[in-house]
Amino acid sequence: MTITAAPPVNAGRRRKRAGVTVLVWLLFVLPMAAWAVIRFGGWERGPLVQLFAFTPYVAAWAVVSALIVVFSRRWLGASIAMVAAALLVVGVLPRMMTDRDPGPAAGVEVHVMTANVLAGGGDVDTIVRLVRDHDVAVLALQELTPAIKTRLTEAGLDRLLPYSSLAAEVGTSGSAVYSRFPITGIGSRRNGGGFLQAYGTVQPPGAGPIAIESAHPVAPYDVRILGEWRADLASEPRPDPNGTPRILLGDFNSTLDHKPLRDLIASGYRDAAAADGSGLVATWGPYDGDPIPPVTIDHVLVDRRIGVRDVAVHGVPRSDHRSIIASLTVPAAS
Incomplete structure (x- = not known):
């Protein structure tokens, strides 16, 4: 009987996937998560004070970021990105609701x-x-x-x-x-x-x-x-x-x-x-x-x-x- 060894894992593909994962976290997951935490903790300090005036724009980008992470199939990152997007949207969206208060x-x-x-x-x-x-x-x-x-x-x-x-x-x-x-x-x-x-x-x-x-x-x-x-x-x-x-x-x-x-x-x-x-x-x-x-x-x-x-x-x-x-x-x- 002839036993055929499994083909070796493509190391190049594995490195590429790891690189994409790092980019997804650095570009789409961690920034949105940090923004949401700082916004809801009221911890904006230093240069962040000016930047946080633009939170409504960031909230819209957070939704896009969450979708990108979901489609990339990085499920842990997707979960964090969706929570961050939800928090930012909850903080911003009520301002558009008529007769809220x-x-x-x-x-x-x-x-x-x-x-x-x-x-x-x-x-x-x-x-x-x-x-x-x-x-x-x-x-x-x-x-x-x-x-x-x-x-x-x-x-x-x-x-x-x-x-x-x-x-x-x-x-x-x-x-x-x-x-x-x-x-x-x-x-x-x-x-x-x-x-x-x-x-x-x-x-x-x-x-x-x-x-x-x-x-x-x-x-x-x-x-x-x-x-x-x-x-x-x-x-x-x-x-x-x-x-x-x-x-x-x-x-x-x-x-x-x-x-x-x-x-x-x-x-x-x-x-x-x-x-x-x-x-x-x-x-x-x-x-x-x-x-x-x-x-x-x-x-x-x-x-x-x-x-x-x-x-x-x-x-x-x-x-x-x-x-x-x-x-x-x-x-x-x-």
């Missing part, structure tokens, strides 16, 4: 708007038109300068919103709150990052008083500034369930994938855009020509006693930010 429906309807005018360079005619066309009763501006304050007056803003709390400065540190209704308790405070935040209390007809503040924490543009960025977000006013309902709106230099902003919201706010299903509509990025993927760093945060009816985002020429207009339901006067 709109809050109270009964009360007085009030339209509010926020816009960063890029060191006073934003187009005033657009701002005034948006206020007029969308029946905006309260407007918060960031980076208000004396020059744009004058141009806004000349464009007719003061006729639409005759009351104001103004903190204009040359550069990027100024802010304002304009209102159709009288404003009491007006003032401004300078946060640790150097930005002024104008504030005041308004009382729409038929409603109780509402505290308004134009928010502008410092941007996490450098790892050396991250402590001030976190401190600015931590120092933003928290809602008092036994006090005046509060609306905090402006340029937060943070997305919902940054833990300091999530902590602020968890203190008693809801993000109006996320409640409306518009939470992934970007507000900052390429609007002044910079080749940056757009992200959502401008927000309207409302006290949980305030309901959200609708949110829309509109461009403002000559600014790198887009404006947000939110239709809200504030508590009726008791």
